[in-house]
Amino acid sequence: MSIIEKAAQRMDKKRDAAANAAGADNVTPENVTAFSPAASPAAAPRPLAPEPAGPAAPAPLPLTPSATPAFAQAAAAPLPPQQPQQPPEPAARAARRHVELDLNHMRDSGMVTAAVGRTALVEDFRIIKRPLIKKALAERAPGERPGNLIMITSSLPGEGKTYCAINLAMSIAMELDHTVLLVDADVARPSVLRVLGLPAQRGLMDLLLDEKLDMSEVMLRTNVDTLSILSAGTSNARATELLASKTMSDFVNEIANRYPDRIVIFDSPPLLLTSEAHVLASHMGQIVVVVEAETTTQHAVQESLRQLEGCSNVNLIYNKTREFPGVEETYDYHYS
Structure with a gap:
């Protein structure tokens, strides 16, 4: 072998040794693909070249309660438990209504009051009320109407029935053991509040029409x-039917039996x-007919009593009589 050939062989050996050394240096963990039965070496992914560096994206800001969107806050906050809605209580039931009677004006008008002293009028109504109270407190027979329901009526207007009803109520109110409810049942021509100087109010007719209305209101x-x-109360064209209704019957039974010491006086139409007076009489335990002296005819009185046939405990008050000469209207006794 010539010198030139030997030199070429040596150069080839050096080139092969350098190639082998370069291949061993390129084997790193990054370009080694693990083998598994589910993947073949041929399907192994080749390492990707890194992306060229661009402008850095801004780091996301941390969310705070003030920066959280409203809908996110609503979703995160727990819902308060729903409370059952209670029906509103009528304010009128919380406190009963109160009115002031002008007792001085009533006294000056010739009505019974506790401060009027001992007058003929006061004594007359003391005599009138005593048998009525006795009957009101008496034990009832089965099926008998309550004796503490007393109706004051007359044959015709102007005979003084309202005047007598108010005075009888005031006289009984002077008792120590009884309370009185005065009902203006003259629904066609109410006058109790007017005589007492009070404005018109809701009352009996409104109770019969509105089942949700409580008497305390x-x-x-x-x-x-x-x-x-x-x-x-409010005037109504069907007053007769309302007074004859079961609602009225239930009402009078309730007020008669709720308080054993209560006496209820109804100022009735003539x-x-x-027709209301006859219907109202069917609920009453006692009836008082006011007769105007020297004005009401005997025929009118007889006709009134005929309409009350079947009603027990009918009494008469002879009203507006002339004073006996020589008898003073006001007198007083002093006891020692």
């Missing part, structure tokens, strides 16, 4: 502790002019 407490008033 319309009953009037007065400055006479033992006296309450129930007005006639018997000969309206």
Whole structure:
């Protein structure tokens, strides 16, 4: 072999040794693909070249409660438990209504009051009320109407029935052991509140029309502790039917039996002019017919009594009589 060939062989050996050394240096963990039965070496992914570096993206800001969107806050906050809605209580039931009677004006008008002293009028109504109270407190027979329901009526208007009803109520209110409810049942021509100087109020007719209305919402407490008033209420064309209804029957039974010491006085329409009086009488335990002296005819009185046939405990008050000469209207006794 010539010198030139030997030199070429040596150069080839050096080139092969350099190639082998370069291949061993390129084997790193990054370009080694693990083999598994589910992947073949041919399907192994080749390492990707790194992306060229671009502008750095801004780091996301941490969310705070103030930066959290409203809908996110609503979703995160727990919902408060729902409370059952309670029906509103009528304000009128919380406190009963109160009115002031002008007792001085009533006294000056010739009515019974506790401060009027011992007069003929006061004594007359003391005599009138005693048998009525006795019957009101008596034990009832089975099926008998309550004796503490007392109706004051007359044959015709103007005979003084309202005047007598108010005075009788005031006289009974002076008792130590009884309370009185004065009901204006003259629904066609109510006058109790007018005579007492009080404005019109809701009352009996409204109770019969509205089953949700409670009596405490319309009953009037007065400055006479033992006296309450129930007005006639709103006028209604069907008053007769309302007074004859079961609602009315239930109402009078309730007020008659709720308080054993209560006496209820109804100022009724005149018997000969309206149909309401006859219907109202069917609920009553006692009836008082006011007769105007020297004015009401005997025929009118007889006709009124005929309409009350079947009603027990009918009494008469002879009203507006002339004073006996020589007898003073006001007198006083002093006891020692």
